[in-house]
Amino acid sequence: MSTETLEFQAEARQLLQLMVHSIYSNKDVFLRELISNASDALDKRRLAGLTDDSLRADDPHIAVEADTEARTLTVRDNGIGMSRDEVVGLIGTIARSGTAETLRRLKDAKETGGSAEPAELIGQFGVGFYSTFMVADRVTLLTRKAGDEGAAGGTRWESDGDGTYTLETVDDAPVGTEVTVHLRPKDEENALYDYADAAKIREIVKRYSDFISFPIRMGEATLNSMKALWARPRSEVKDEEYREFYRHISHDWTDPLETIPMRAEGTFEYEALLFLPSRAPHDLFQRDGRHGIQLYVKRVFIMDDARELLPDHLRFVKGVVDAADLSLNVSREILQQDRHIQLIRRRLAKKVLATIKDLMKNDADKYRTFWREFGAAVKEGLLGGAEEQKPILDIASFASTGTEEPTSLADYIGRMKDGQDKIYFMTGDSRAQVENSPHMEAFKAKEYEVLILTDPVDEIWVEAVQEYEGKEFQSVTRGEVELPADGEEQKEEQPDGFGPLLGWLNETLDEVKDVRLTTRLTSSPACLVSDADGMTPALERMYRAMGQQVPPVQRILELNAKHPLVSGLRTAYEERSSDPRLAETAELLYGTALLAEGGDLADPARFAKLLADRLAKTV
DSSP states (O other), rough: EEEEEOOHHHHHHHHHHHHHHHHHOOTTHHHHHHHHHHHHHHHHHHHHHTOOOOGGSOOOEEEEEEETTTEEEEEEEOOOOOOOOHHIIIIIIIOSHHHHHHHHHHHHHHHOOOOOOOSSSSHHHHHOOOOOGGEEEEOOOOOOOEEEESSOOOEEEEEEESSEEEEEEEETTSSSEEEEEEEEEOOGTBBBBBOOHHHHHHHHHHHHHHTTTSSEEEEEEEEEOOGGGSSSSSGSSSSHHHHHHHHHHOOOOOOOOEEEEEOOSSSSEEEEEEOSSSOOOTTTTTOOOEEEEEEEEEEEESSSGGGGOOOOTTTOOEEEEESSSSSSOOOOHHHHHHHHHHHHHHHHHHHHHHHHHHHHHHOHHHHHHHHHHHHHHHHHGSSSSSHHHHHHHHEEEETTTTTEEEEEEHHHHHHHOTOEEEEEEOOOHHHHHHOOOGGGOOOOOOOOOOOOETTTTHHHHHHHHOTTTTTTEEETTBBBBOOOOTTTOOOOOOOOOOOOHHHHHHHHTTEEEEEEOOOOOOOOOOEEBBBTTTOOOOHHHHHHHTTTOOOOOOEEEEEEEEEEHHHHHHHHHHTTTTTHHHHHHHHHHHHHHHTTTTOOSSOOHHHHHHHHHHHHTOO
């Protein structure tokens, strides 16, 4: 029977080398990963058996066998199995988006002596499988896909971790997957224990895999309790058990930020165990990114990535939902329409937001971690209906000119100045860009606090949300801003005599909708603003990037009448209105206002030439 030798994909070879040279301090987890893979395979076969009786497994289980003389450890399941192409695709390559970047960070951490543990790599079968090379000189895999019994046969995969692997067809391979780990010699000083020792195996299974819903057997003994963690009272579950269960379902090696058990009884019963992760996955903002909820019906696994159980802005939440009154044959289409699922969805979302609010109130460090990692995703929910906006705004926090740390809206309102009835904000690419914007000058001078919104989603949700606790949101770059006068301060009146200049500028500058004087500037000569209900340039660019046709938006040029450039231009226009250089000055004035807000000039070369010519006359 012929044997084919193939090379690992480049990223797979790099990961393999990191595993061979043991970047992990805890090597016990290789067995957890093998058992987790076996459990996933059994779940998939059980799910396939719901629609095809021929795919059902008799006595689904996981077997662990140790041979102390041969120094091998074998993990065997009778799950869904793999075809030859799946073996190559899942083990020979790493197709998961973002893995190469994660791999680079792991390598850097190892070379610099960092303590970072890998989190995002573990999960996909081919990636978790590599952890066996922490303890193995050689690994052999034998597999056959359920339903393929009449095909060419099963597949044997083998590698010693040197960058290549062999494939061989095996005619009499049983359905399922068997992984045999040829163990390295024991080296306890480097945390390499005797993984052929029965006591060590029992210890690892009990610690990491006790909750697996299939029996894990060694000889005649079953090693795990198979108790569904979500069905047990919280008082009976240790925190470490919750953490291990989270790692199992999320394939994340970091601890969860918060654990959320739920139980509903009555006309429609369900149990849920949810987790808030402590860091965002790399695919959080990718269209095909995975959601984190698994659906069970009466302890039977139905599907993972159950998007219907939580709104999209909470897609980062991990966990399980076990419903007692759904059919085992439930489909995604049924889930989308089922009123019970809609009820679960609302209750889960409400509970998650309440948990975040509790963190905000009682655990500032955890809350700050959560909002830093997931705040941008949560704010996507503000694009929904008004009934969804208030709970999200209650838990949101924003950078602000008035505080070093992000502030809640309630705290912002508590600091509002006398007479202030609006929540002022400005969107931008960065805090520095916002703070240095000409639009902020009057707010700084009069010490009005402004929220600094720099996430891309901020440009969109501020269009949908009108107010919070009776206070309207007001962009400092839109419409005419009238700041309330403090104490005896008189409302600032605009000087007379600018009418002719403003009219001429309106005719000269085709790019703008209007030219007017403003009190929002204190040191800059001009700025550009949008209408009160107009679209911002950033939002315009965003829509165009999404392929939507948006007509060009003309904006308003506002002038600071007290600035020498503006007052000098008025005098020059009064004295020599026909001078062609005045039009060039107007063009430069508009261009500087556009550049000051980070905009793009239509003709940068012309602007640079005009500016250079003017500068040349000053030296």
